Amino acid sequence: MAKISEPNPDFTKMVIEAGPGSDTLMLCYQCGTCTASCPSGRLTAFRTRQLIRKAQLGLKEEIMPTEELWLCTTCYTCVERCPREVQITDILFVLRNMAVKEGYMAEAHKKIGENMLRIGATVPFGEEMKKLRVKMGLPENPPTTVGNKKAMDDFRKVMEECGFDKLMKGGKS
Numbered sequence: 001m002a003k004i005s006e007p008n009p010d011f012t013k014m015v016i017e018a019g020p021g022s023d024t025l026m027l028c029y030q031c032g033t034c035t036a037s038c039p040s041g042r043l044t045a046f047r048t049r050q051l052i053r054k055a056q057l058g059l060k061e062e063i064m065p066t067e068e069l070w071l072c073t074t075c076y077t078c079v080e081r082c083p084r085e086v087q088i089t090d091i092l093f094v095l096r097n098m099a100v101k102e103g104y105m106a107e108a109h110k111k112i113g114e115n116m117l118r119i120g121a122t123v124p125f126g127e128e129m130k131k132l133r134v135k136m137g138l139p140e141n142p143p144t145t146v147g148n149k150k151a152m153d154d155f156r157k158v159m160e161e162c163g164f165d166k167l168m169k170g171g172k173s
């Protein structure tokens with residue numbers, strides 16, 4: 001038998017208070033404009049309106065592990081069109097932050113986070129790019145975390161200070 005989640009008002013309160021923007025959660029009257037506007041929802045099973053409703057009801061167990069939470073591209077189209085000015089994208093950020101603290105993160109986001117910790121950039125700097133830079137008369141590596149050890153060390157310190165490294169290992173920050 002399918003498990004039915006119980007509404008959890010404490011979770012709803014936590015979302016509303018986590019802000020900024022999440023204090024608009026209860027303004028949603030479920031018109032569906034966000035779902036109809038969402039470019040991600042056109043290609044996936046992600047339904048923005050549904051996720052907002054689950055957050056209103058405090059259905060934590062349904063929201064935290066879901067892949068849908070990570071399908072938003074943060075384009076803000078829904079926010080621009082919402083007749084109630086619900087800060088939908090900010091609410092999604094709040095939900096994602098909560099999910100990460102509970103140990104949930106989509107694989108693609110995990111890879112990007114791991115790259116950040118390893119090389120200080122979201123995308124690895126490949127051999128082809130290095131060759132192209134040299135061909136253009138530039139140093140092989142750019143003077144960022146990729147080519148500057150001090151910048152990388154400083155960046156790692158910031159990641160440790162804010163607890164990002166622990167979050168990436170599935171722990172609490």
Ligand code: SF4
Nearest residue numbers: 028030031032034082
């Ligand atoms: S567009 Fe706004 S009011 Fe309509 S369902 Fe989406 S969040 Fe709710």
Ligand code: SF4
Nearest residue numbers: 038072073075076078
């Ligand atoms: S911000 Fe996210 S939820 Fe809103 S329309 Fe863009 S992809 Fe969809």
